[in-house]
Amino acid sequence: MDKSFKERILNNMLSTGADFAEIYEEKETYKRYTYIDSKLDGIGFIQSEGYGLRIAKDSEVYYASIATDDKEEILKLSNELKKNVNSKVLYKDIILGDEKKYNNKIVIKYDEYSEDKIKDYLKKLDSRIRKLDKRIVQVELILVEYDKNVNISNYMSINRSEKRYNTRMYVDVTFKDEDKSAKSSFQWGSNAGLELLDKNIDKELDNMLKFGLDKLYASKCIGKEMPVILGPGFGAVIFHEACGHAMEAEATANNQSVLAGKIGEKIASEKVTIIDDGTIDGLWGSTKIDDEGNYTQKNVLIEKGVLVSYLNDEINDRKLKMGITGSSRRQDYHYAPVSRMNNTYLLPSDDSIDDMIKSIDFGLYAMELGGGSVNPETGDFNFACNTAYMIRDGKIAECVKGASLIGNTLSILKNVEMVSSDLEYSPGFCGASSGSIPVTIGEPTIKVSSILVGGEDDGK
């Protein structure tokens, strides 16, 4: 869409009194290699192009998306949108600035590797994994390439574009021994190109094999409240769920968060400093600009246990008046953006993992965590642990089957007792009202003094 047509659309959308207007333009190519049963089973390919038009009056938002570049159709849609507002006209004659373009740093572009070369990589990885143990009955490898171009033009004359690459590898391995089965997985991803495939994964393969075999013969988990050690990296799902979502302005601005109105209050233990930072080069959740065209930034959310900031988008910040934080995100042009996380992590400290284990008579060591969910309004949250071991008398004991861990934001954040120095990041997807977006979560190993763990009665 050319600049003058965008200006025409923006002015048209503002002509009935809207006090916000935005055009989001997106072109995306998505490619997915699926290698399963020792074969390249398919290469999925999606090419999409579309526009999202958004207007607002105060906090009311009207949004329409369309998958055509037909100017008449786009104009018609903007006419439909503006009918929803009937107010005094505040803005006129939007003149867009010159387009500013930003790109991910990328070493190996997708077209620099032939499909043969990628197939060869997957074939060798499949073969390497299957040789690890005869109880491996299935290996599924998925390589996903996202190549997205976005432009955001708005009523404040912003005209910014970004080319975003996101690459991710998934490894799912199924183990079977007679009627017992288990799955062990790992994945890595970055907003980089195919240099991702150069990563040394020796450690990940060792862990995958050990955890897979341990889980194959795992006992049932004991269910009760107990101290829990959460492993590094994806263990941060506890903070993503327990407080990250509750800090999003979509919830805090509307009194739909357990953390609404609590800025300046001590909500967590002194060990807890949480940061959301969309600017870190190479991380899966990083972008230069957010989906409202504002620059991403490093946002300290909790500092030594004190709540210091939320994640604010422009519309919701009209109520909060705290300043936008470059946190407005959306899956694609079908969704209007709202405040979301980028790369959220807990700052490391200096507690030793050995000391954490020794301090527990009976508890759980959750080595690998899965996804979770939260009700931001109540603070009740859950997350799954995929690989876990009981801790008995200060020592790591038997492997137990996966279980859900549940808690409430206001109590669990205060229960973080120990934090180690081994900060790791893990990529994942986060789903909410503006769709599924790439986010990173990160933490060092931590000890939480008490969480309810799902499982069997221990007879005590």
Next chain:
Amino acid sequence: MVNKLIKEAKKNGINLEVLTSIKNIATIEVLNDNLRKFYIDNNKTYTLKAIYNEKKIVLSYKSIKDIDGIITNIKNIGCIIDNDNLDRLCENDYQNNDIRKIEYDYNKIKKDLLSLNSYKEKYPDILNVNSIAQVEISQTIIDNENHHLEDGYSCVEAYASASMSKNGVVKTRDVSYYGLDFDIDVIKRKMDEAIKDLELEFSATSISTNKYTVLLTNKVVNSILKTMADMFLEKNIFMNLSLLKGKLGKKVFSDKITILEEPVNPKFIVNKYFDREGTLTYNKEIVKDGVFKLSLNNLEYAYKSNTKPTGNSNQLVNYHIKEGKCSFEELVSKLNNGVIIDDVEGLHAGINHITGDISLQAKGKMVKDGKIVKSLNMIILSTNINELLNNVIEVGSDLEEFDMVSSSPSLLVDNITISGSEE
């Protein structure tokens, strides 16, 4: 444009089938007495299934103007992938001339949602009433060189939640709605019940970890069964990714359990007459009296398993446990002493599709002598799909449709572990 693409593909040695999916979705969200969002999404997607070089290639485009680019892409992929040529294009024709069309009035829906704010006025402790209605009008067209299929549907899904605050503690309850048209009265009836539950929740406790007789409401059963539906897919069985591998023809669940898929039963809100590969759908028994009778196929896995395709390419429609004869009230009475689970969270992570293990955050109620005595929260439903469906004592008659994928009755189940924090 679609026919031109198919013809050009044929000239290049490609047998092509194009699925055109047109969706018009309107979403209206209201918070208390304010409209929060009104979204319109007009979406057209072309999904191409190509047979080239004895391989199947699937691609998706928003525009098919660049015919040369599409053909080049198909050829490149077809030369590199390894899948066996076990697939084929559809050989059916179908035209649904009886699509139920509704003229949706978005202003009326908005006003109806705003009327839910009356709960806030009626109950001073209510903090927020949030509601969302989503109207979907969908059309699906499949074309290949010799065949044409066309179908469509429309429906409304809605959701409303109320939060209540007492002494700084906030609790929420939500209800869902699914129908051909929007009906605020149904939502209000459900909200009346939800608010009673909400008030009870402020005195809720956890329980001690133990085995209980459990009554799972239809909403909870639906959530679990929908999440586990992929265990019935032949593809997952074939790939060692289903716990039902090797179980066809064997008794896998309680003889109280019969599981059906009824995509063309007019008693359901939406019917779908063909799947995404153009296979005509039909009503079927997947599990009968606890015996696993039929795995669900697309064309490729029907060929691989030497069975007939079942019309389940990428979808299940109106999938459900066959309802029994006991009303919900009779189930509560039969429960006598135990736990009702009426809400579960964390389904995407709390269910292991390979092992069938289930560990879900839950809410519910404690029943003693057939009467509800208190509300429960901070509890975890800890079981396995095999255990759950083998321990069924009674199936409810309260079959409810939750969306076009699945419906469920409530289930009374014996000997299920609930984890809790009480000693």
